[in-house]
Amino acid sequence: MKLIRVENYKEMSSKAAQLVEQQILDNPHSVLGLATGSTPLGLYEQLIQGVSERGISYRHVQTINLDEYQGLSGDHPNSYRHFMNEKLLGHIDISLENTHIPSGKSLPVEAECQRYEALIDKIGPPHLQMLGMGTNGHIGFNEPGTLETSLTHCVKLEASTRSSNARFFSDRDSVPTHAITMGIQSILKSEQILVLASGKKKAQAVKRFLEGHTSKDFPASFLWKHNHVTLIVDSDAYSLA
Ligand code: GLP
Numbered sequence: 001m002k003l004i005r006v007e008n009y010k011e012m013s014s015k016a017a018q019l020v021e022q023q024i025l026d027n028p029h030s031v032l033g034l035a036t037g038s039t040p041l042g043l044y045e046q047l048i049q050g051v052s053e054r055g056i057s058y059r060h061v062q063t064i065n066l067d068e069y070q071g072l073s074g075d076h077p078n079s080y081r082h083f084m085n086e087k088l089l090g091h092i093d094i095s096l097e098n099t100h101i102p103s104g105k106s107l108p109v110e111a112e113c114q115r116y117e118a119l120i121d122k123i124g125p126p127h128l129q130m131l132g133m134g135t136n137g138h139i140g141f142n143e144p145g146t147l148e149t150s151l152t153h154c155v156k157l158e159a160s161t162r163s164s165n166a167r168f169f170s171d172r173d174s175v176p177t178h179a180i181t182m183g184i185q186s187i188l189k190s191e192q193i194l195v196l197a198s199g200k201k202k203a204q205a206v207k208r209f210l211e212g213h214t215s216k217d218f219p220a221s222f223l224w225k226h227n228h229v230t231l232i233v234d235s236d237a238y239s240l241a
Pocket of ligand 1 (some may be wrong): 035036037038039040066067095131132133134135138139140141160
């Protein structure tokens with residue numbers, strides 16, 4: 001695993017943007033694995049700027065997102081589809097049909113999970129997968145206890161995850177109880193993985209991650225099984241390591 005330490009959130013975002021843009025310059029037909037949450041927001045701002053300021057084009061790029069809340073349609077303001085369109089996809093020259101996110105409304109959910117995993121194998125796996133980390137070590141929505149062999153599946157969200165994500169909803173009860181997420185195995189299929197962590201609230205998780213003990217109690221630890229992972233961490237997130 002490659003560790004890149006930076007001072008703050010802004011530097012983390014710029015460094016990540018450099019790596020993503022280099023990937024696109026190396027292969028204009030890249031498949032990017034995208035994440036939601038507040039961690040990649042600065043990265044997405046930089047990528048939007050990169051289109052006008054550095055001439056980066058997403059015309060041939062495809063994107064595959066990690067996860068979606070179950071029960072929310074793509075036009076729901078709290079869906080991850082809406083989030084991605086607002087924060088990145090609607091502001092770069094990508095064709096929306098080249099952007100993929102699980103459908104939170106498709107039933108039966110098991111069929112949607114199978115469809116999505118088949119799609120990952122067909123157009124992906126991603127050349128570069130971006131990841132944030134939950135404070136409990138979740139990646140995507142793979143909560144503690146998830147098996148290393150998991151493919152795209154439906155999960156019941158932990159109370160702590162629902163509470164952390166409640167800030168995006170009008171109240172905690174509106175946070176969906178379930179989600180569809182790429183599994184650990186689906187994520188590990190990616191060629192290269194870029195993990196971002198910023199801020200004091202991630203310090204404990206970064207410390208545990210860097211201990212390097214693989215355990216299903218801490219899903220991010222399975223990333224140690226992959227041979228091309230880069231962690232970009234700022235000084236607050238690194239402060240306990
Ligand atoms: C959500 C997402 C994860 C993300 C996590 C961390 O649960 N499903 O993919 O990594 O939040 O969020 P944040 O970046 O806001 O700390």
